[in-house]
Amino acid sequence: MTAAAPHPSPTLDGLFRRVLGRQPEALALVDPADKMRITATPPKQLTFAEADRAISALTAHFIGSGLPANSVIAVQLPNTVEFVLTVLAAHRAGLIVALLPQLFRQAELTMALNRTGARGLVTSSKIDGVSHADLIMNAAADAFSIRYVGGFGNDLPEGMAALDDVMACEFEPAIAVLQDARRAAIISFDVTADGFRAVPRTHLNLISGGLAVFLEAGLPQGAIILSALTPSSFASMASSLVTWLLSGGVLSLHHPFDNEVLERDINAQACDVLVVPAPLAERLAASGLLDRTPTLRHVLGLWRAPEQVATSAAWSSPQTTLTDIYLFGEAGLFGARRGADGLPVAIMPGSHGAPRAVANSSIAGEILITPKGTLGLRGPMVPVLAYAASAEPSRSLVASKPVDHVDTGFAARLDRATGAILITAPPSGVMAVGGYRFLAQDLTEWAKRLGQNAMLTALPDRLSGYRLAGRASDNARARDALTELGLNPLMVEAFRDRAAAD
Structure with a gap:
C-alpha cells in the first residue's frame, strides 16, 4: 500500500x-x-x-x-x-x-x-x-x-x-x-x-x-x-x-x-x-x-x-x-x-503558549534572558537567521554554537522575589516613534545638514514611545530641506511652528 x-x-x-x-x-x-x-x-x-x-x-x-x-x-x-x-x-x-x-x-x-x-x-x-x-x-x-x-x-x-x-x-x-x-x-x-x-x-x-x-x-x-x-x-x-x-x-x-x-x-x-x-x-x-x-x-x-x-x-x-x-x-x-x-x-521565562495548555501541546515560543542582560526570543515565529545574518564571522578555528534565538536588545532582568521577567529599557541607540524605528545617531546627522543652530531630538512620550522635536533659525526652511532630502515626515514635522500648532 x-x-x-x-x-x-x-x-x-x-x-x-x-x-x-x-x-x-x-x-x-x-x-x-x-x-x-x-x-x-x-x-x-x-x-x-x-x-x-x-x-x-x-x-x-x-x-x-x-x-x-x-x-x-x-x-x-x-x-x-x-x-x-x-x-x-x-x-x-x-x-x-x-x-x-x-x-x-x-x-x-x-x-x-x-x-x-x-x-x-x-x-x-x-x-x-x-x-x-x-x-x-x-x-x-x-x-x-x-x-x-x-x-x-x-x-x-x-x-x-x-x-x-x-x-x-x-x-x-x-x-x-x-x-x-x-x-x-x-x-x-x-x-x-x-x-x-x-x-x-x-x-x-x-x-x-x-x-x-x-x-x-x-x-x-x-x-x-x-x-x-x-x-x-x-x-x-x-x-x-x-x-x-x-x-x-x-x-x-x-x-x-x-x-x-x-x-x-x-x-x-x-x-x-x-x-x-x-x-x-x-x-x-x-x-x-x-x-x-x-x-x-x-x-x-x-x-x-x-x-x-x-x-x-x-x-x-x-x-x-x-x-x-x-x-x-x-x-x-x-x-x-x-x-x-x-x-x-x-511574564515568566521559558516556553509560552495558549492559557491552561494541555500537556504536550505545542508552544508559541520561548522567552529567555541572554548573558548580556537582554531579552531573547525563540520559537516558530522568530526569524533567527534574519537577525543573525549581520553578525561578524568568528575568528576562532573552533566552530561556535549556532545561534538559536534573537537578542531583542531590550534590557531585562529576573525579579528576585517572583522569578518573573522585568523589561527595563528599550534597545540602546534605537528610537521608536510609534511603529517607526530609527538610530538615535541619525537625528544628529540630519540636524547637521540644516546648519549650526539646528537641533533635532527625541523626547519620551507615553503614547508613542518617543516624539520628535526640532529647532532651527528658520523652521519653514528646515522643513523644506528635510522634505527635499526625502526624509520621513516625522522628521519634517519636528520643525513645525509652535505658535501655529497651538
Whole structure:
C-alpha cells in the first residue's frame, strides 16, 4: 500500500480558501467608513466570494504582467480592503510581499527596494492627502530591479497600472502557482543597533504569530474584528489579518485614528474584538468609549514599548478583557491576557503558549534572558537567521554554537522575589516613534545638514514611545530641506511652528 502524501502546511491563501469553501456569501471585509477622506475612493464591503473574485483578478494580472514566482512585490497601502486583497493575490501568484510603512519616504523606500531586490510595487494614489503614487514612482526610478508598478485610486501617474480597473474587468483565471508554507511570505523592515534590516518570514512564521495572539486572547470563532493598525509590520499582520483568517469571521478596518469614527464603526459592525496600540486602548477605556460599545468583549493592546507594560494602569473597562501584546520590533511577540484585577500578568521565562495548555501541546515560543542582560526570543515565529545574518564571522578555528534565538536588545532582568521577567529599557541607540524605528545617531546627522543652530531630538512620550522635536533659525526652511532630502515626515514635522500648532 502506498503511503498517503503528507498534508501540505497551510498558507494565508489556504486559510482564506478554507473559509471561502464553508461560507462564500458571508461578509468578509469592511472598509473604513471615512475611506473617501483617506484615499478619495468610496468604502467597500465584500463577502468571501466577492473578495475571492477580486483576489483572482489581481492574481491573473500580476502573473500576466511578468512577475515571476518567488519574486518580491513591495506594498505601501493604508488600512483598507485593497491591502488584504493585494497580499492574498500576491501569495496566490507565488510572490513575496514586502511591507513598506506609510511613513517611509523616498530615501527609505529606495533602500528597502534595493535591499529586497523588489520587482514590483503597489500603492494608493493618495493617502491622507499625500501623493504616494508620486513617491513610489520616484523611488522606483532609483531601484533598478523594479519592472512593474500598480496603484489603486484616481489620477494615477502615467506608467502605473490601474488596479481598480483590473478588479472590475473580466479576466482569464491564471494557472495555479504551487504555494509552499516554508517559503518567504512577507518581508518587513526593522532597525537594530546594526542598522536597517530586512526581515523575511514564511507563512508558517506568520501563522505561528497569529496563533499566539488568537489563543492567548481567547478569541471566538466567527469573530468580528476591528483593526486600527497600519498594515506595515509582522505584528499588524499577525494580530489582524491572520487572526481574522483563523476565526473565519469579519475583518473591519479603521484608518488610525478618529475616535468618533472608531466608536461608530464598532457599533455599526457589532464588533466583538478591537485591535489597537495599547496606550490608545488605555485612553479609550478611561474616556468611557469602550463602555458605549455593548458588543465589544476583547481588546488586543499592542505595546511597541513593552517596557511600559509593568507601570501601566489597571484595565478599567469591565465588559472587555485586555490582552497585552508585547512587541520587539520585527523580531517577535508574545501575549498575556489580564486577569480579573485588570493588572498586567507576570511574564515568566521559558516556553509560552495558549492559557491552561494541555500537556504536550505545542508552544508559541520561548522567552529567555541572554548573558548580556537582554531579552531573547525563540520559537516558530522568530526569524533567527534574519537577525543573525549581520553578525561578524568568528575568528576562532573552533566552530561556535549556532545561534538559536534573537537578542531583542531590550534590557531585562529576573525579579528576585517572583522569578518573573522585568523589561527595563528599550534597545540602546534605537528610537521608536510609534511603529517607526530609527538610530538615535541619525537625528544628529540630519540636524547637521540644516546648519549650526539646528537641533533635532527625541523626547519620551507615553503614547508613542518617543516624539520628535526640532529647532532651527528658520523652521519653514528646515522643513523644506528635510522634505527635499526625502526624509520621513516625522522628521519634517519636528520643525513645525509652535505658535501655529497651538
